[in-house]
Amino acid sequence: xxxxxxxxxxGVGFLGIMTTxxxxxxxxxxxxxxxxxxxAAQRIFYWxxxxxxxxxxxxxxxxVGSALWFFKRSPVGWRLHVAGTEAGLACGLMTVWSGCVxxxxxxxxxxxxxxxxxxxxxxxxxxxxxxxxxxxxxxxGVETRDTFSTFGLFGFVLVPLTYxxxxxxxxxxxxxxxxxxxxxxxxxxxxxLVLLIGALSFTLFIIGHMLISMRIxxxxxxxESAQKSLDGGN
Amino acid sequence: xxxxxxxxxxxxxxxxxxxxxxxxxxxxxxxxxVVLHSENGAGKSTVIESSARLLPxxxxxxxxxxxxxxxxxxxxxxxxxxxxxxxxxxGLVGDETVENHLMTxxxxxxxxxxxxxxxxSYGLAHRKHDRIGQLSGGxxxxxxxxxGLLPAMLSSKPRLILLDEPATGLDQSAVQTLVSTIxxxxxxxxxxxxxxxxxxxxxxxxxxxxxxxxxEHKPSDDKTWTAIGHPEPQTLVAARAGNRYLxxxxxxxxxxxxxxxxxxxxxxxxxxxxxxxNQTLLVGFVLSAPFAAGLAGDPVLxxxxxxxxxxxxxxxVQRLPSADLFAPLTGVIFTAIGTVxxxxxxxxxxxxxxxxxxxLTMASVRFIEINTLRLARPNAVFLRLLLPILILPWALVAxxxxxx
Numbered sequence: 001x002x003x004x005x006x007x008x009x010x011g012v013g014f015l016g017i018m019t020t021x022x023x024x025x026x027x028x029x030x031x032x033x034x035x036x037x038x039x040a041a042q043r044i045f046y047w048x049x050x051x052x053x054x055x056x057x058x059x060x061x062x063x064v065g066s067a068l069w070f071f072k073r074s075p076v077g078w079r080l081h082v083a084g085t086e087a088g089l090a091c092g093l094m095t096v097w098s099g100c101v102x103x104x105x106x107x108x109x110x111x112x113x114x115x116x117x118x119x120x121x122x123x124x125x126x127x128x129x130x131x132x133x134x135x136x137x138x139x140x141g142v143e144t145r146d147t148f149s150t151f152g153l154f155g156f157v158l159v160p161l162t163y164x165x166x167x168x169x170x171x172x173x174x175x176x177x178x179x180x181x182x183x184x185x186x187x188x189x190x191x192x193l194v195l196l197i198g199a200l201s202f203t204l205f206i207i208g209h210m211l212i213s214m215r216i217x218x219x220x221x222x223x224e225s226a227q228k229s230l231d232g233g234n
Numbered sequence: 235x236x237x238x239x240x241x242x243x244x245x246x247x248x249x250x251x252x253x254x255x256x257x258x259x260x261x262x263x264x265x266x267x268v269v270l271h272s273e274n275g276a277g278k279s280t281v282i283e284s285s286a287r288l289l290p291x292x293x294x295x296x297x298x299x300x301x302x303x304x305x306x307x308x309x310x311x312x313x314x315x316x317x318x319x320x321x322x323x324x325g326l327v328g329d330e331t332v333e334n335h336l337m338t339x340x341x342x343x344x345x346x347x348x349x350x351x352x353x354x355s356y357g358l359a360h361r362k363h364d365r366i367g368q369l370s371g372g373x374x375x376x377x378x379x380x381x382g383l384l385p386a387m388l389s390s391k392p393r394l395i396l397l398d399e400p401a402t403g404l405d406q407s408a409v410q411t412l413v414s415t416i417x418x419x420x421x422x423x424x425x426x427x428x429x430x431x432x433x434x435x436x437x438x439x440x441x442x443x444x445x446x447x448x449x450e451h452k453p454s455d456d457k458t459w460t461a462i463g464h465p466e467p468q469t470l471v472a473a474r475a476g477n478r479y480l481x482x483x484x485x486x487x488x489x490x491x492x493x494x495x496x497x498x499x500x501x502x503x504x505x506x507x508x509x510x511x512n513q514t515l516l517v518g519f520v521l522s523a524p525f526a527a528g529l530a531g532d533p534v535l536x537x538x539x540x541x542x543x544x545x546x547x548x549x550x551v552q553r554l555p556s557a558d559l560f561a562p563l564t565g566v567i568f569t570a571i572g573t574v575x576x577x578x579x580x581x582x583x584x585x586x587x588x589x590x591x592x593x594l595t596m597a598s599v600r601f602i603e604i605n606t607l608r609l610a611r612p613n614a615v616f617l618r619l620l621l622p623i624l625i626l627p628w629a630l631v632a633x634x635x636x637x638x
Contacts, residue, residue: 073292119626130619134606137614141250146290147609151620224251 006215009208016201020046020194028194041105048098050198052121054206055091058084059124059156061210062131066152069145078145079217081152083210085131091206092125120158127155140224236263238300239394239425240285246293246306247280250610254280258294260427260443264392267416267426267453269439276445278429279322282398285427286319286549290608298394312552316343318395320382322402322429324374325546327537328367329483332358332377335366339381341471342550345388345463352380352387352462355411365482375403383415386424388463393424401432413438417456424459472547476534476555485533486560490596494527494568498575507576514636517584520572521632524565524588528595529621532557535600544607554604557596565592587635595624 024046031042062084068077099118100110112118131148138144238261245258254277262268270278283289285296287304295305298313319325326335336349353359356376366374379400386393401409413434416426420440428435436442439451480486501519510516534557538544547554569588573581602620606612 113625113629116626119622123623126619126622130616133619134615137611137616139250139610141610142248142292143250143608143610147606150605228251 006208006211009204010212011208013201013203013205013208016197017050017205020050020198020201023194023197028191037107038102038105041102044098044102046194046198048095048102049195050202051091051094051098053199054202055088055095055121055124057203057206058088058091058210059128060084062088062128062152063156066149066156070149070153075221076214078149079214080210081131081145081149082135082217083213085128085135085152086213087206087210089125089128089132090209091202092121092128096122096125124155124158127151127158140221236265236423237392238263239266239298239392240427241297241300242281242285242294243297244294245281245284245291245296247277247284247289248292249280249289253292255284255445258445262394262425262427264423264425265420266441267420267428267439268441268443268448269435270427270429270443270445271431271436272444272446278445279398281445282396282427282429283321283545285394286317286396287313288545288549315391315393316385316550317393318382318385318397319546319549320378320397320400321542321546322398324378324541325543326366326374326378326381326541327479327543328365328540329479329537330366331363331482332366332369333362334478335377336381336384338471338475339384340388340463341466341468341474343385343388343463344465344467346466347388347462347464349380349384352384355415356380356408372403372405372408376408379404379408379412383412383419386419386422387415387459388461389424390422390461395419395424395426397426397428397430399430400428401430401435409434414456415459417453418459420453421456421458422461472551472553472555473558475547476557477559479534479537479555480557480560483533483537485537486557486564489533489536490527490530490557490561490564490592491568493530494523494564497523497526498568498572502575505576507578514633516576517636518629518632519576520569520584521588521591521628521635523568523572524592525595525624525628527564527568528561528592529599529624530596531603532596532600533560535603539613556600558593561593561596562589565589568592583638584635587631591628591631595628598624 024043028043028046031039061080065077065080065082065084068074069081070077099121103112103118104110111122131151135144135148240260240262242258242260245255246253247255247258258281260268260281270281272278280289284291284304287296287310290308291304291306293306296303298317299315301311301314302309303311303313330338332353333349336352337346340346340349350359350362353362356379358373358376358380361369361373366377369377379397382395382397382400386395400412404412409432416428416438420426420438428439430436436451438453440453441448442451501522505519507516507519534555535544538547538555544554566585566589569585569591570580572588573579573584577584599621602617603612606615606617609615
């Protein structure tokens with residue numbers, strides 16, 4: 001049973017995400033037609049915000065994994081790094097894609113190169129893509145792990161910058177809707193409930209995804225070690 | 235008592251997933267010739283490259299002349315006394331002439347000399363003014379070996395010389411010359427660490443080391459080498475080499491200049507500035523050419539990728555040759571053209587900002603590229619994916635410039 005925990009988390013998370021999607025599109029109340037150019041498009045936020053939340057969790061894992069490998073040479077740290085990059089890429093792409101759809105409907109343009117949060121988040125996703133593709137292009141070894149861990153550590157600077165970006169430079173991107181402090185948090189309770197279900201579901205899904213990814217990396221390492229033994233190496 | 239030229243203390247070095255060296259100790263004193271002769275893959279080159287500060291250490295420290303130059307904490311200090319290095323893959327830039335390369339080696343030792351007699355002894359005098367890329371493999375190897383020996387040939391004080399497979403690719407007479415030179419330099423008090431299986435190299439050793447244990451060896455007596463160098467203080471050797479590479483190859487124009495020109499041309503084909511009143515947009519067009527030229531990267535770094543020349547330079551200097559002088563000049567030229575085309579007048583403030591944009595963009599790209607050089611396949615990594623990080627600062631600079 002214990003060995004099936006990642007799959008269970010993945011399954012429960014997936015069901016929760018589907019539920020969020022259904023509730024967000026069909027049940028949650030509409031926003032005021034005066035507050036938005038395209039009120040219907042706002043419903044994509046029930047996908048956009050939880051996936052951004054999950055992406056931050058994944059980027060956090062990427063940072064911890066990078067630090068563990070770089071400073072402690074921990075093999076578990078490297079597995080966390082790999083899992084964090086893959087999950088960060090998946091969630092980052094979901095966030096960026098849904099944000100572009102909303103931006104096209106609300107702003108009239110899918111991307112704004114002067115919006116700091118948009119760009120820093122896009123860069124985090126590109127960093128994850130760079131790390132995933134880069135790792136696949138190199139043989140496994142300390143050189144590969146050191147280099148990509150360094151980029152993982154540098155890239156994490158973007159996470160707090162992305163989080164506080166709309167508080168410092170609110171050019172186009174809406175301000176925070178979660179943990180907004182005294183001057184925010186104008187969401188109706190039904191909207192908050194759907195967002196909460198979404199955030200929980202994405203969290204479970206991403207944890208399950210990362211656990212499975214870590215298991216696969218471990219198996220890849222065992223396979224490589226077995227192949228080396230057959231080659232007559234170490 | 236003989237001076238210690240190299241001390242490796244408790245080295246642990248990993249390459250790939252293998253721990254190549256573990257608890258490795260070695261000391262080379264003035265007059266020693268230590269030849270590493272273990273089997274392939276045992277770590278001979280790893281010892282040489284660790285001694286030259288090219289590989290990060292998992293544990294241990296490297297000392298040159300009793301001064302720390304590398305340790306496992308990440309300290310990487312430039313040796314106070316220059317040393318000679320011949321890498322297994324030459325470390326030469328093909329567009330450099332033989333004489334220029336050897337004079338650069340002299341300059342790194344703060345010395346000068348006439349290199350013709352040395353080239354004559356290796357049968358290369360007639361190739362002195364030729365580009366290294368025009369030489370045969372064996373001739374290029376001779377140049378790499380001479381540049382490794384040169385710091386010792388120049389100096390009357392003991393120097394450390396690191397040679398990785400120096401006899402590979404050399405003809406018999408060149409090997410004989412090499413063995414004789416090593417013997418004479420050893421008699422003059424210089425110290426050698428050599429990785430080789432070549433029987434002639436083994437003959438000139440004072441100690442034979444198989445990375446587990448070493449045995450003493452008595453080489454034949456040689457006459458003593460007389461130093462041929464004359465002191466000549468040199469500054470900014472790497473920067474001057476970078477500019478020389480750019481002048482001889484025009485790589486900066488080919489990579490960065492043409493990129494800027496293409497961007498300007500493309501914009502001019504589609505944009506009529508007389509119909510645009512938005513100043514930010516027009517300044518954005520002006521600054522796009524230097525920005526694109528900067529994104530093309532440092533042309534000198536691309537030249538240094540040939541035959542691991544970048545590693546040879548990394549061993550010898552703290553700051554690699556670069557296009558630092560070329561970048562702002564190119565930035566001035568293309569931004570000035572842009573201001574005339576898109577703003578209708580020459581604007582020196584925008585031109586200066588354009589020069590700065592090109593220089594900073596190129597430096598950022600170089601920083602990212604240098605950090606991936608250690609990878610097994612640095613060219614296969616998707617570096618361009620990281621470059622959009624520069625678009626936001628560029629957009630903010632363009633926005634600010636429009637307000638001037």
